Amino acid sequence: MTGPRVFRFLNEKGSLDAHGWDNPAKAKLWRYNQHYFDDLNAEGADSRGAWHQALITDWIAANPPGQGSGWEPYPTSLRIVNWIKWALAGNTLNEAAQHSLAVQTRWLMRRLEWHLLGNHLFSNAKALIFAGFYFDGPEAANWRKQAMAILFRELPEQILPDGGHFELSPMYHALAVEDLADIVNLMTAYGSRLSAAEQALARGCAARLPGMLRWLNIMSHPDGKISFFNDAAFGVAPENDCLHAYAARLGISVAPLAPGLTYLVDSGFARMARGSIVVLCDVGRIGPDYLPGHAHADTLSFELSLGTERVIVNSGTSEYGTSAERLRQRGTSAHSTVQVGNEDSSEVWSGFRVAQRARVYAVEANETREALILAARHDGYTRLPRGPHHSRSWQLTDTTLRVVDRLEPAAKGVARYYLPNGVIAEATSSDAGTLRLASGRVLRWYAAGATANVEDSTWHPRFGLSLPSQCLSLAFTGDLTFDLTFDPDFA
Structure with a gap:
């Protein structure tokens, strides 16, 4: 009030x-x-x-x-x-x-x-x-x-x-x-x-x-x-x-999180933490089969922070109801993952409904001295004619996050990386560029096998709020390797 x-x-x-x-x-x-x-x-x-x-x-x-x-x-x-x-x-x-x-x-x-x-x-x-x-x-x-x-x-x-x-x-x-x-x-x-x-x-x-x-x-x-x-x-x-x-x-507390790779098997999420770098990944189902009302078509999406600065995000939720904007925000194209043929990985419809759903399988989580590695596949696009399976892996080292996407059989796809308000992307060529954070830090990215575009977008961190932002869009066929590098002294 x-x-x-x-x-x-x-x-x-x-x-x-x-x-x-x-x-x-x-x-x-x-x-x-x-x-x-x-x-x-x-x-x-x-x-x-x-x-x-x-x-x-x-x-x-x-x-x-x-x-x-x-x-x-x-x-x-x-x-x-x-x-x-x-x-x-x-x-x-x-x-x-x-x-x-x-x-x-x-x-x-x-x-x-x-x-x-x-x-x-x-x-x-x-x-x-x-x-x-x-x-x-x-x-x-x-x-x-x-x-x-x-x-x-x-x-x-x-x-x-x-x-x-x-x-x-x-x-x-x-x-x-x-x-x-x-x-x-x-x-x-x-x-x-x-x-x-x-x-x-x-x-x-x-x-x-x-x-x-x-x-x-x-x-x-x-x-x-x-x-x-x-x-x-x-x-x-x-x-x-x-x-x-x-x-x-109430007398209840928990210990601080340890660095490394944490895989929440029952929920289907994973956290990769190395130094000040945190990557959060969705490698599970969209929700209960009988209750998908709050689900998005965000399978194999991820978010990334460097210290307390968010770098890659999903675009958020600003409204409920049955509007076109509500449907767009639930769709695959509003998330940091791969879209095939302008379709959603899970068929979200109306305000709180889902038809066919992506199923995730072949999840692998490994931790070595050199890197944290997570991989998974989903079948959400196999309902399409010659629709591919989408596989994605994340490899996090002290200096680089590598994200590898594959569509099998080979198909045209678009990988999107949403940036929060305040992070500025620049493409210095058709497959490389920089991300400038609000703190002034600069990260470099390279996308092998893709044609990159920096697009105007919106980020919705609160209901009723739409902030101007950018999206790095990577068009590819079959295979894509995306590298994001950062200052190891900061990491």
Whole structure:
């Protein structure tokens, strides 16, 4: 909130006076954010207590039960949790708000999102368990019982053995870390009321958090922020340092990452770290077969940092919905990987749908004294006439990242390397050039077997944000070797 009745969501301003609570002139996700009530627990919320009291009163009056976007199960779930967190932090929910909170929970109880599953159903269960502890009586006990049944079922499904969230989005993974930490925190606060089953759930959530925090570290850049694989953007989930601090207050911590090659077998990602160079690679499936809504066609894409400067990225996520721009951002051409015939490696369509999916195989991960080596193949283009398999390998030494692409049988492809805002590419010939970083460092690149072009593009590190950037585009047939060299003294 930027004023008593003024908001800024997804980098877009709005107000209750101008837009009300459910104005279709605003995108669905913007309206959802109105109904989340995240600001009740945001930084500096204590100074906005009077705004929040008035906002809750206004919401109750303007949103009769069951009417409008705010009563859909997902925003209802987040709002229930936020109101209860706010109350448990020492604020007062008056009688009308207490009554509304109970009505919202009853409404949610009858509309759990079994048809969507994933993070939606988990959020439903989290809301039920928060309300189940906040209120007393047999109805509240039933909410807790339903929440327990969902969480016991979903925890082993949604949290993979390597610690990753199964939708394979670093952003949604960070949200899942917060969810589990919240549940541990809540159950610690209500420890004297826990049943044996609830105690077991609290232990199970706490036991998973170290692995989840480690996964978050692996899939983040040295700047301390998440990478952009599948739906991911800054400013939605809590920052990494906030999540680690929260976990530490609960007595949970993880050791710093070691350099070298780390392959997350269950998630299908890998991290190559040598000196100050970090390369993050996607060598896995796009997500759960039954839940690809947050998937992008980004198979075998990668991101690279030199120290705290991002050098190569995927182009990010700035919007949801069913627009042409949403579809473009999900497509292969918006990622640092290879595209064949203007097709996507996985057939993304609509806002949250995927038809045929690329399958990754032949993953190899090796570490020697001289280099870190990762290789994989996928079959996403074999649905095309004479469609090729795409294989890619990464080799990282102290001075060079070498990326080798092969299309078999030989076919025309385009390898794209997206650069964040502030990194400037120059082609000094048809197959060589430089990358100039914001710090002034200059990296040299050479593309054997390709014709290179530097194209104007956009980078989307936050929802509602499109920054001018560049893309290095390499057209090739059959085989391509790309070398990026850097100063070994810096590395």
